[in-house]
Amino acid sequence: MIWIIFAIAGALLLFGRKSFAFDAISALFCVFGVLFGLYYGLSLSEIVPPALLYCAIALLRRRGGEK
Amino acid sequence: MNFNTLEYLIFLPVVAALHTVLPQRWRWAMLLAASWLFYFSWEPLAGFLLVLTTLVSWLCALGVGKARGRTAKRALTAAAIVFSLGLLAVFKYSGLLAPSLSLKILLPVGISFYTFQSLSYVIDVYRGKIEPERHFGYYALFVSFFPQLVAGPIERPDKLLPQLRAERRVTKSDLADGGALLLRGYFKKTALADTIAPVVDSVFASPENASSVSVLLGAVLFGLQIYCDFSGYTDIARGSARLLGVSLTENFDRPYSASSVREFWRRWHMSLTSWFTDYVYIPLGGSRRGAVRQVINTMIVFLLSGLWHGAGWGFAVWGLVHGALISLEILSHRRAGKIGTFALVSLAWIFFRAPDLGEALALFSRLIFGWGSLALPTGILGALCAAAALFALDRNDKPSPVAAFAMALTLGLSALALLGAGGGNAFIYFQF
Numbered sequence: 074m075i076w077i078i079f080a081i082a083g084a085l086l087l088f089g090r091k092s093f094a095f096d097a098i099s100a101l102f103c104v105f106g107v108l109f110g111l112y113y114g115l116s117l118s119e120i121v122p123p124a125l126l127y128c129a130i131a132l133l134r135r136r137g138g139e140k
Numbered sequence: 141m142n143f144n145t146l147e148y149l150i151f152l153p154v155v156a157a158l159h160t161v162l163p164q165r166w167r168w169a170m171l172l173a174a175s176w177l178f179y180f181s182w183e184p185l186a187g188f189l190l191v192l193t194t195l196v197s198w199l200c201a202l203g204v205g206k207a208r209g210r211t212a213k214r215a216l217t218a219a220a221i222v223f224s225l226g227l228l229a230v231f232k233y234s235g236l237l238a239p240s241l242s243l244k245i246l247l248p249v250g251i252s253f254y255t256f257q258s259l260s261y262v263i264d265v266y267r268g269k270i271e272p273e274r275h276f277g278y279y280a281l282f283v284s285f286f287p288q289l290v291a292g293p294i295e296r297p298d299k300l301l302p303q304l305r306a307e308r309r310v311t312k313s314d315l316a317d318g319g320a321l322l323l324r325g326y327f328k329k330t331a332l333a334d335t336i337a338p339v340v341d342s343v344f345a346s347p348e349n350a351s352s353v354s355v356l357l358g359a360v361l362f363g364l365q366i367y368c369d370f371s372g373y374t375d376i377a378r379g380s381a382r383l384l385g386v387s388l389t390e391n392f393d394r395p396y397s398a399s400s401v402r403e404f405w406r407r408w409h410m411s412l413t414s415w416f417t418d419y420v421y422i423p424l425g426g427s428r429r430g431a432v433r434q435v436i437n438t439m440i441v442f443l444l445s446g447l448w449h450g451a452g453w454g455f456a457v458w459g460l461v462h463g464a465l466i467s468l469e470i471l472s473h474r475r476a477g478k479i480g481t482f483a484l485v486s487l488a489w490i491f492f493r494a495p496d497l498g499e500a501l502a503l504f505s506r507l508i509f510g511w512g513s514l515a516l517p518t519g520i521l522g523a524l525c526a527a528a529a530l531f532a533l534d535r536n537d538k539p540s541p542v543a544a545f546a547m548a549l550t551l552g553l554s555a556l557a558l559l560g561a562g563g564g565n566a567f568i569y570f571q572f
Binding site: 086096097099100103104107116117118120121122123124125126127128129130131132133134 | 327331332335521522525526528529531532533535536539540541542543545546547549550553554556557560
């Protein structure tokens, strides 16, 4: 489930409009994913991998936006 | 103190604040005191060795500057070299050179780095490239400047000394760039390297049980781990220096984009490569005396480079493997390409990471004969996500605000996870 939340956050970055609003909503989903994971008892080490994948998307997406 | 500790996160802003408020004429003294405090906190005896190396190299260089005859200049330069390398031999290589000696000598952290840095100063004075620094304080600061003291970059005197002497104003750009480098460095070390580390450790801990797939993944992931670890450290070092208005040399330039092993070494640990080029390879003749001599010089340089990393035959073989691959490129005029180079460099890392040569060979044996099982190491998913994040980070010099936010959040999570597990891993290159 946590992977789905981070996937939504990532999809907003990849396919959403390149604007502050979409970035902010995406970031909120990211935070929601962390809180969701903690609420359902996931360890921090289990939350880090989907967060890392989200980082990768966020970093690549910027490069795509510059093209 | 380690970079990834709370002590350093308090130490750095305090030093940066003092640097800003102090007048220029006192800054060197504050930075020198801070650098020695930073180093002495590791091990007091090691601190005395640092001060002794600094004093001897400074005096020898002053002597070289004052000496009239070439013989005297050579003698003083040789004395500095013998003294510094002698200390290195005793503290780093005594176990390798004389295994029967039961000397349990603590390896002073960063000795390989500050030894090479002080040697480059003396040799450059001898060559007439720079004038000797008469102010002991500035020279001592050059040798022990805390951001780059324990694991480089190995700075050249003509680049760093003028910056330390200059009237520096820390600008908003310095703070912004320094902050960005610090975020990048801590992210690479804490979120990426320390996520990959357990997977690599599990493969190398028991080579006899590893499958071929595990060995392959372990080798590739160690290559990424050491890159994140070392380049992360370099980013933290450069970011810290930037907060003090000092620019340190870049040490990495996307090394895994290299299309030949030779190019890899122009992109990996660039300060060490240029040091060996200028002070060993070129004086040996470089490529000026034919292909055979070039190959011999290359093998000597890479053997020394391997041993510089560690006092073990595994490191020596690792260096020789790289030397052999480059020699093949020289003789055949061919390159392995990006994927080929990445594969060769990854496989060579097995010699570097394995506890000893015997275990490295055991891993190669499992790589060839262990295809019966497709068992993957635990934590592989996290490691692969870290690899993806590293790939993306390497292609992005200026993360967007949302990317920076994501990095900071993930860094925080990783740091908390490591705290819960008893703390993060030390930087790999601190042991060299």
